Amino acid sequence: MTATYKICLLPGDGIGPxxxxxxxxxxxxLGAKYDVAFEYTEALLGxxxxxxxxxxxxxxxxxxxxxxxxxxxxxxxGPKWDTTDPEKPRPEQGLLGIRKALGLYTNLRPVKIFNAxxxxxxLKPEVIDGVDLVIVRELTGGLxxxxxxxxxxxxxxxxxxxxxxxxxxxxxxxxxxxxxIARQAFEAARxxxxxxxxxxxxxxxxxxRLWREIVHRVHDADYxxxxxxxLLVDNTAMQLINRPADFDVVVTENMFGDxxxxxxxxxxxxxxxxxxxxxxxxxxxxxxxxxxxxxIAGQGVANxxxxxxxxxxxxxxxxxxxxxxxxxxxxxxAVLDEGWRTGDIKSPDxxxxxxxxxxxxxxxxxxRL
Ligand code: IPM
Ligand code: MG
Numbered sequence: 001m002t003a004t005y006k007i008c009l010l011p012g013d014g015i016g017p018x019x020x021x022x023x024x025x026x027x028x029x030l031g032a033k034y035d036v037a038f039e040y041t042e043a044l045l046g047x048x049x050x051x052x053x054x055x056x057x058x059x060x061x062x063x064x065x066x067x068x069x070x071x072x073x074x075x076x077x078g079p080k081w082d083t084t085d086p087e088k089p090r091p092e093q094g095l096l097g098i099r100k101a102l103g104l105y106t107n108l109r110p111v112k113i114f115n116a117x118x119x120x121x122x123l124k125p126e127v128i129d130g131v132d133l134v135i136v137r138e139l140t141g142g143l144x145x146x147x148x149x150x151x152x153x154x155x156x157x158x159x160x161x162x163x164x165x166x167x168x169x170x171x172x173x174x175x176x177x178x179x180x181i182a183r184q185a186f187e188a189a190r191x192x193x194x195x196x197x198x199x200x201x202x203x204x205x206x207x208x209r210l211w212r213e214i215v216h217r218v219h220d221a222d223y224x225x226x227x228x229x230x231l232l233v234d235n236t237a238m239q240l241i242n243r244p245a246d247f248d249v250v251v252t253e254n255m256f257g258d259x260x261x262x263x264x265x266x267x268x269x270x271x272x273x274x275x276x277x278x279x280x281x282x283x284x285x286x287x288x289x290x291x292x293x294x295x296i297a298g299q300g301v302a303n304x305x306x307x308x309x310x311x312x313x314x315x316x317x318x319x320x321x322x323x324x325x326x327x328x329x330x331x332x333x334a335v336l337d338e339g340w341r342t343g344d345i346k347s348p349d350x351x352x353x354x355x356x357x358x359x360x361x362x363x364x365x366x367x368r369l
Pocket of ligand 1: 092096
């Protein structure tokens with residue numbers, strides 16, 4: 001009997017609709033090859049949802065996501081919805097809201113370089129040689145979801161007034177939140193090179209001191225076979241550039257993970273290549289690590305590979321289709337080995353006739369499947 005998987009598509013904003021279309025082509029090709037039926041429901045998220053409904057995460061979107069076996073998200077946001085007014089909706093609320101609502105506390109962001117793209121990094125070849133790490137970012141706690149407020153009082157006063165604005169965000173972690181993300185990191189390490197770097201700011205923050213204690217407790221009790229090191233976040237930022245190949249699994253809290261994952265992505269020189277998976281209690285969500293690139297939206301030049309590689313992660317983690325996932329990775333590698341490039345990953349020696357747009361890149365991957 002043909003297996004059926006329901007996939008909720010969230011194209012979002014900017015280049016989102018263009019790149020997600022290429023991922024769907026890849027899924028359809030694999031469905032035919034492996035006799036699996038992929039059924040799609042499309043829903044609104046982010047700026048597109050704000051325009052249509054006034055909110056970044058409409059109830060129907062959440063229902064569609066919950067009713068699916070996996071969610072494939074492209075990207076949200078753009079200058080059209082940029083505002084610092086706390087009363088106005090922001091596209092990012094859609095993304096944060098869906099992560100929270102689906103209980104997606106684990107965000108996996110693998111950073112690995114395709115051989116053909118080694119020259120795209122701004123780091124020296126000998127520094128990036130062998131880079132293969134994954135950032136395990138806690139995704140539903142910390143500053144992103146803590147109590148926050150903006151208000152007026154005397155202490156907040158600026159140069160001209162008795163009362164002024166004040167604002168705060170709260171960084172809070174509960175023991176169980178740290179424990180479950182630590183387990184995810186140790187489990188991931190066991191399938192890889194067996195090393196976890198736990199990143200915190202334990203020399204300053206109380207949440208970090210708790211983090212460190214819990215990570216070590218979980219390690220000593222259940223994962224003594226995994227190598228564990230602690231690294232302060234500022235030092236990590238430095239070491240990631242200095243000796244990126246030494247890292248295997250990097251586990252950290254939400255905000256540090258956000259920052260370090262952009263930095264780690266840049267090691268490869270091609271943010272347009274990196275996928276991510278958000279896993280937890282509910283339906284898992286897969287998305288590229290990059291944003292909605294509003295500056296190139298609608299031009300047909302966006303790189304769809306990170307979106308396509310998100311499909312690879314979906315096949316692996318949500319559907320257990322490891323062979324199909326390997327196919328996707330091989331197909332992408334083959335296309336790159338043949339020298340095909342979108343604008344963001346081309347180099348000075350890429351011949352003009354090998355610089356392709358979004359649709360052509362998707363077609364090439366499908367052909368190599
Ligand atoms: C990311 C993004 C999001 C985040 C934004 C868009 C809210 O930067 O997925 O890393 O900060 O989590
Ligand atoms: Mg980010």
